[in-house]
Amino acid sequence: MPSFSSPLLEDMVINGELNAMDLSRLINIMATDLSKKLSRDFFMVFDDLHLLEHCEQSLNLLGFLLDFSPPQLRFILLSRRPVVLQTQQFRYGKGILQLYNRDLALTVDEADTLMTDILDLNFQKDVIGEINRISDGWVMGVLMATKTLFLHKQQLHNLEDVRKCFKNRNILDFFRQEIFAQIPLAYRHSLMKLSLLEEVHLDLAMKITGDNDIGAKLSILVDGNYFAMTCDKDDQICGFHQLFRDFLQEKANEELTPQEKKQIYQIAIEYSFAKKRMAEALRYCLSAENYEAMEQILMTEGLSFLSMNRGATLLSVLLAVPSEVQLNHGWIALLTGIAFCEISPENCYDYLEQARKIFVDRQEEMGELLSLSQLVFFYWVVAGALKTGAQLLPRTEELYHRHKTYLPLFAKVVVAKNIAAGYCYFHGDMLTAHRYSSLARELAKTLKSKGLEASVILVQSYENMLMGHRNLNQLELEKAYELLLDPHVASVYKMALCTTHIDDLQLHGNFANYFIQKEQLLALIPQEKLSQTIVGPFLYLWDIGIIISQGKFKEALAKVDEGRRSGPVAETPHILSQFLHWKAYILAHLDEPEAALKAAQKSLLLREFAGGPFHEILNRILLGTVFARLGMHDKAEEVLSQALSEAIKYRMLYLKAGCLLHRANAYSLVGKIEEAVRDLGEGLGCMRDNGYYYVLGLTPEKLENILRIAVQHDIEIEYVRGIAQERLKSTFVKGGRVVPLLFVRMLGEFQLEIEGQVILTADEVTPLQCRLLKLLATSHNMKMGQEVIQLAFWPESSPEKARSNFDTLLSRLRKSLQSVMGQLLIKDYLILHQGILCLQNCVLDAHLFQQMTQKGFEHVKRNEWWQAANCFHPAVDLWHSDISAEAIEDDQVYDFIGGLKHQMIKLVSTWGKHLASASREEQALVILQKGLKLDPTEASLVRLIYHLHRGRGELVKAKTMLKEYEEKLKAEDFASSELQMMISEVVA
Numbered sequence: 001m002p003s004f005s006s007p008l009l010e011d012m013v014i015n016g017e018l019n020a021m022d023l024s025r026l027i028n029i030m031a032t033d034l035s036k037k038l039s040r041d042f043f044m045v046f047d048d049l050h051l052l053e054h055c056e057q058s059l060n061l062l063g064f065l066l067d068f069s070p071p072q073l074r075f076i077l078l079s080r081r082p083v084v085l086q087t088q089q090f091r092y093g094k095g096i097l098q099l100y101n102r103d104l105a106l107t108v109d110e111a112d113t114l115m116t117d118i119l120d121l122n123f124q125k126d127v128i129g130e131i132n133r134i135s136d137g138w139v140m141g142v143l144m145a146t147k148t149l150f151l152h153k154q155q156l157h158n159l160e161d162v163r164k165c166f167k168n169r170n171i172l173d174f175f176r177q178e179i180f181a182q183i184p185l186a187y188r189h190s191l192m193k194l195s196l197l198e199e200v201h202l203d204l205a206m207k208i209t210g211d212n213d214i215g216a217k218l219s220i221l222v223d224g225n226y227f228a229m230t231c232d233k234d235d236q237i238c239g240f241h242q243l244f245r246d247f248l249q250e251k252a253n254e255e256l257t258p259q260e261k262k263q264i265y266q267i268a269i270e271y272s273f274a275k276k277r278m279a280e281a282l283r284y285c286l287s288a289e290n291y292e293a294m295e296q297i298l299m300t301e302g303l304s305f306l307s308m309n310r311g312a313t314l315l316s317v318l319l320a321v322p323s324e325v326q327l328n329h330g331w332i333a334l335l336t337g338i339a340f341c342e343i344s345p346e347n348c349y350d351y352l353e354q355a356r357k358i359f360v361d362r363q364e365e366m367g368e369l370l371s372l373s374q375l376v377f378f379y380w381v382v383a384g385a386l387k388t389g390a391q392l393l394p395r396t397e398e399l400y401h402r403h404k405t406y407l408p409l410f411a412k413v414v415v416a417k418n419i420a421a422g423y424c425y426f427h428g429d430m431l432t433a434h435r436y437s438s439l440a441r442e443l444a445k446t447l448k449s450k451g452l453e454a455s456v457i458l459v460q461s462y463e464n465m466l467m468g469h470r471n472l473n474q475l476e477l478e479k480a481y482e483l484l485l486d487p488h489v490a491s492v493y494k495m496a497l498c499t500t501h502i503d504d505l506q507l508h509g510n511f512a513n514y515f516i517q518k519e520q521l522l523a524l525i526p527q528e529k530l531s532q533t534i535v536g537p538f539l540y541l542w543d544i545g546i547i548i549s550q551g552k553f554k555e556a557l558a559k560v561d562e563g564r565r566s567g568p569v570a571e572t573p574h575i576l577s578q579f580l581h582w583k584a585y586i587l588a589h590l591d592e593p594e595a596a597l598k599a600a601q602k603s604l605l606l607r608e609f610a611g612g613p614f615h616e617i618l619n620r621i622l623l624g625t626v627f628a629r630l631g632m633h634d635k636a637e638e639v640l641s642q643a644l645s646e647a648i649k650y651r652m653l654y655l656k657a658g659c660l661l662h663r664a665n666a667y668s669l670v671g672k673i674e675e676a677v678r679d680l681g682e683g684l685g686c687m688r689d690n691g692y693y694y695v696l697g698l699t700p701e702k703l704e705n706i707l708r709i710a711v712q713h714d715i716e717i718e719y720v721r722g723i724a725q726e727r728l729k730s731t732f733v734k735g736g737r738v739v740p741l742l743f744v745r746m747l748g749e750f751q752l753e754i755e756g757q758v759i760l761t762a763d764e765v766t767p768l769q770c771r772l773l774k775l776l777a778t779s780h781n782m783k784m785g786q787e788v789i790q791l792a793f794w795p796e797s798s799p800e801k802a803r804s805n806f807d808t809l810l811s812r813l814r815k816s817l818q819s820v821m822g823q824l825l826i827k828d829y830l831i832l833h834q835g836i837l838c839l840q841n842c843v844l845d846a847h848l849f850q851q852m853t854q855k856g857f858e859h860v861k862r863n864e865w866w867q868a869a870n871c872f873h874p875a876v877d878l879w880h881s882d883i884s885a886e887a888i889e890d891d892q893v894y895d896f897i898g899g900l901k902h903q904m905i906k907l908v909s910t911w912g913k914h915l916a917s918a919s920r921e922e923q924a925l926v927i928l929q930k931g932l933k934l935d936p937t938e939a940s941l942v943r944l945i946y947h948l949h950r951g952r953g954e955l956v957k958a959k960t961m962l963k964e965y966e967e968k969l970k971a972e973d974f975a976s977s978e979l980q981m982m983i984s985e986v987v988a
Contacts, residue, residue: 105137384574509694748880
């Protein structure tokens with residue numbers, strides 16, 4: 001396909017932005033470009049697939065290509081042996097034809113046709129049959145056997161002579177000997193030498209063979225079809241058929257001396273190194289067992305090679321190095337460890353530590369610096385051994401300042417970023433951390449490396465997050481979102497960026513978006529991969545915190561046990577301490593004091609060992625709460641006060657606010673209301689100033705308790721009511737009495753809910769009662785004058801009659817509500833005061849939709865798409881179904897719902913376009929379809945969906961979409977000419 005190009009993919013290749021973990025994303029880019037180019041079936045052929053049987057990444061790449069390619073792209077796969085492909089196409093796909101050797105073998109008649117009619121050879125039938133039998137009907141075997149028999153035809157007089165010609169030979173031996181026998185003697189020694197090369201570059205071939213005419217000789221072999229071929233358009237690179245190369249290498253091993261082979265490899269190493277083909281040079285080093293040369297190449301070019309995202313390639317070479325060699329060569333060990341950091345982090349430690357020891361012994365400080373930097377990374381991301389990592393920082397920092405002038409920019413970014421992470425996580429020293437991370441980010445921008453910038457943003461985001469600077473962190477999270485959508489950023493960095501997003505969401509109680517984005521992370525990186533780093537266990541820890549905040553202790557305990565079994569990282573002191581402090585918390589609330597205390601004590605010991613200021617403070621907060629629950633009030637006050645002092649010392653505002661609220665609750669349990677009020681005043685003020693609405697570890701019971709005290713003492717009343725509405729779905733009335741909010745659902749079937757339970761549906765009240773509730777809910781401030789209601793309901797009745805009807809309707813509505821509200825007071829929700837009927841302590845889903853939509857569009861104006869999406873997701877989810885026009889009797893309600901539909905169409909259109917432009921077509925289609933359910937004839941949505949299907953090569957879906965649109969228009973009685981014009985506008 002000469003005219004095909006994939007500009008983005010080509011740009012990524014040039015800039016070294018391809019990554020072995022990004023196969024599905026890379027295939028999607030290419031498939032999207034292919035679908036735009038293919039107008040008819042195009043066949044892609046993969047021959048000798050068995051050569052990839054041990055190449056997992058290459059087979060994965062092919063599997064993704066099979067699964068995600070456009071329908072016009074067809075495949076022919078050829079292999080000598082069965083090869084396992086993890087592809088849904090093979091498991092569930094249709095239109096697959098599998099042919100085995102027996103299916104492809106020539107019959108005797110077919111062999112006769114080939115030899116007699118096509119090749120114009122004159123062999124007897126019994127000879128043809130014997131050739132076919134010996135070759136097992138293999139076409140190539142038949143051809144080669146035919147050629148050889150033709151050469152020996154003078155000695156062939158009968159069938160027995162044919163058999164003698166093949167006696168004790170299988171067809172492969174025959175192929176090797178007969179083909180090689182026809183090559184001139186002057187060529188053979190050179191070919192044996194060249195067979196040791198990966199690719200035969202003509203200038204390299206001349207150096208190795210000493211033959212200036214080798215290019216012409218190779219051309220003769222290519223032209224004569226001697227299983228040689230050119231591999232580039234300029235005919236400067238040659239190669240051999242795999243079977244022929246295998247044979248030549250076998251001959252080379254027999255006839256060339258070890259010294260000759262060593263000399264060939266040495267020339268190839270120098271040539272490849274000079275041509276900047278590092279992987280090739282390293283493979284020649286491996287073949288030659290020249291590990292000193294490999295060490296030198298890695299020292300000078302290894303980091304540059306890694307900067308081009310070639311970690312998987314590098315690792316494939318280095319892992320073939322004998323283990324005793326790996327661990328006795330500093331640069332081989334170091335580069336193996338660094339490559340493992342991205343691909344399989346749990347395996348990197350032994351290599352990095354061994355490299356560090358070698359470099360220390362040799363006083364090779366540059367190597368020691370790089371080893372230390374990656375060990376800091378290991379102790380942060382994998383082992384979670386924060387105190388151990390902290391011990392490495394002084395030496396790392398000292399060496400960095402001594403050698404930073406000589407460090408390549410790529411290495412400088414990585415080292416500065418890792419030092420920043422160390423100060424952030426190990427010491428809680430955010431000023432020093434920010435100094436290094438700012439330097440690393442500027443250098444990453446200089447290099448124009450989105451991947452490196454993403455890795456630095458992870459650190460800078462946590463600098464803000466751990467300090468509790470959420471507003472500042474939102475800026476970093478928006479930049480992280482931009483990079484998440486950037487195809488140049490590798491999946492390993494996207495994992496880190498996703499982590500910052502979901503950590504922020506769980507820390508601030510945005511559970512709906514947390515679970516949505518957690519699923520997106522798991523779609524990007526499987527759970528088993530995540531479990532090799534601290535990210536995997538943290539997903540369990542964050543889930544546990546959320547479940548506890550909902551008061552579901554048994555479910556949380558099961559999640560603790562599941563998390564602890566998730567992998568070796570979950571058993572490190574850093575992570576295990578956190579599982580145990582939650583376990584202690586849960587068991588204390590399940591009234592298992594001894595088990596709770598045991599878990600608490602072990603958690604505290606592990607945390608003292610692991611270190612890390614943020615986690616030490618959080619550990620004390622939760623364990624202080626455990627001691628308070630167990631009645632150990634002096635111990636609780638002591639531990640919580642220590643936590644507060646540390647939070648203030650490190651200026652960690654989120655933990656300071658949380659500690660004050662937890663200590664206020666602990667004080668209240670022993671009647672120290674004055675102390676509790678003091679803590680609440682300071683803690684709620686801190687929350688308000690920083691926009692916090694959620695604190696880890698506050699169960700609904702605890703939160704209600706402290707908020708009630710705050711209301712009773714006139715502390716941050718409006719802010720407290722906002723927290724109560726968001727977190728408890730309740731409010732507080734005069735005197736601190738808690739009232740569950742009445743949730744009125746209109747975006748779909750009309751119904752009333754309290755505490756997440758449906759208490760009344762439209763079918764369970766009279767039509768008049770339902771109509772009255774809808775009018776009230778859609779009125780300004782949910783209030784209506786009695787006379788306005790009477791006029792709307794009974795316009796023909798006298799004032800007296802209308803008033804009587806109103807009284808009767810209101811009385812019956814109150815009885816209907818009271819029958820489902822149990823002990824709750826109707827007057828808390830429905831009151832008539834001075835002729836005004838009012839719904840109070842109520843939340844209307846439509847109002848929430850309007851608020852979130854408006855907030856989302858404000859973020860869109862500022863190009864803050866991550867925050868916009870966090871508003872749009874819950875807004876869209878509020879729409880359960882369309883609202884039937886027949887169920888609406890009042891213009892006020894009709895206009896209100898119409899305005900909501902208009903907002904919804906605008907929302908899904910705006911968001912859908914953004915997702916489509918960000919190559920998130922699947923998500924865009926889901927969102928757009930939700931809008932289309934509300935209005936199937938909305939042309940803007942139909943156009944977007946139609947062209948998305950077309951762009952994805954889903955032509956049948958696009959056609960079906962258009963047909964359904966046409967049927968809907970016909971049902972709306974559009975004129976034929978108008979209908980055709982509307983369809984034309986969609987497909988234009």
